[in-house]
Amino acid sequence: MTRTKAKTPRKAKKKKAPRTKAEQRAETLEQILDAAEFLFSKHGLHGVTLRDVALKVGVHTSLMHYYFEDKFALFKTVFVRRAPVTSERRMKALDQYEKNAKGKPTVAGALHAFLDTDYDLYMSGGEGWKNYGAFGSQLSNTPEGAAMFDEHFDPVVLRLIGILRKAMPDVPEENIFWGYHFITGSFMHSLSRSGRLDRLSNGLCKSGDLDAVKARMAEFMAAGFSSLRKR
Amino acid sequence: MTRTKAKTPRKAKKKKAPRTKAEQRAETLEQILDAAEFLFSKHGLHGVTLRDVALKVGVHTSLMHYYFEDKFALFKTVFVRRAPVTSERRMKALDQYEKNAKGKPTVAGALHAFLDTDYDLYMSGGEGWKNYGAFGSQLSNTPEGAAMFDEHFDPVVLRLIGILRKAMPDVPEENIFWGYHFITGSFMHSLSRSGRLDRLSNGLCKSGDLDAVKARMAEFMAAGFSSLRKR
DNA sequence: ATTATCTATAGATCTATAGATAATGC
């Protein structure tokens, strides 16, 4: 990260010294993870130095090593911190949906549960969640990054696939996976909020407008699946 | 790039010394760009050092500076080298399609021209093109990277959008842009060949199987657009 | 005579560790 200057470190210690050490530890840890998440989401693992993170938090670089083994450990922790939250929320939403569907799930219904639940989280979870979305979107298009998804997200995704199979008994299983491949590409891209769509559409659409994305994606993809029936 | 060891540099000078200096220059330049393209596609701009590239080519680091101002100049050259090739091919394919359509273009037809033309290139263009696809897919999910697309790809994309508008006069323009947003996410993701789909589907599908992707994507996305009609 | 490539090296980071200091904990 050479181009983007990090913010000036906090001069006055605004934060009231937390009472307990456990609190202090938790607070600092959270600040480090938030800063790292933000920076990684902009520049990737190798585009950020531990000094960048420390500077942004307003703390000495060596403290990074006190809390984390090395940079990659910090990176992994950023990834792991929020992964179970999104995963479990969607898992519950799928459970709930299947229960309500009483043996007759639809593609659109399953996709709404899977996608909309997550968009709600990214939209209402604050800056941290938005940064995490951009962070994850970068990972999804690189071999090493994508491998990190397996452990935390395979269960929800396979849960979704299971419901989709029930909803489309006439569609070959491989086609359902291909459909998911398309969906995840669009979904991750939408979380990157790269700004390209804004310029391309001359301001008509904003890539950060997750409301607009949420309003269209599930139905779009459900319609897409209809093309996979034949063959 | 600390983990992946670069290949051992060429010991014996296998290449017969090229006759003319212009040839030698062109040859070395191509080797550098190929090596850089490969490494950048794996590790991103900041995950690769000029030494990595030099080592892979089998040449001294300082030669990188002889040919390029700095690392970012090399990066940009990698991007720019192939961009016009894909752009112009697709532009021609769209021109051709629209001509054949005689005023009655279809969504599926336009998408086949736009997508299949490019998949053919990535499939038959050799390793270099595959690396370029992975290289580009990383860029597309980051703000800085996506901005690089504007200059070289806006014209083809807007050409596509123009045809789509003709094919869907009843669909609001913004929805066409949102549809494109979804398409480009899936398309770029498919070029990353991240390997995740392979593991997720337990080998049933391979993310590197661009034939399978090509066979399904245009129709899938065309069907998706049908959902954007209403509203 | 010009250009491609290498040698040598300076200066700038960056990571990581040892040890000191300043807080909280009992």
Next chain:
DNA sequence: ATTATCTATAGATCTATAGATAATGC
């Protein structure tokens, strides 16, 4: 007494440049 944070610094890269050498060009 323990833990959070800072100071100081070593060692390892990495970038970039000046100048030498070895080719091609006429």
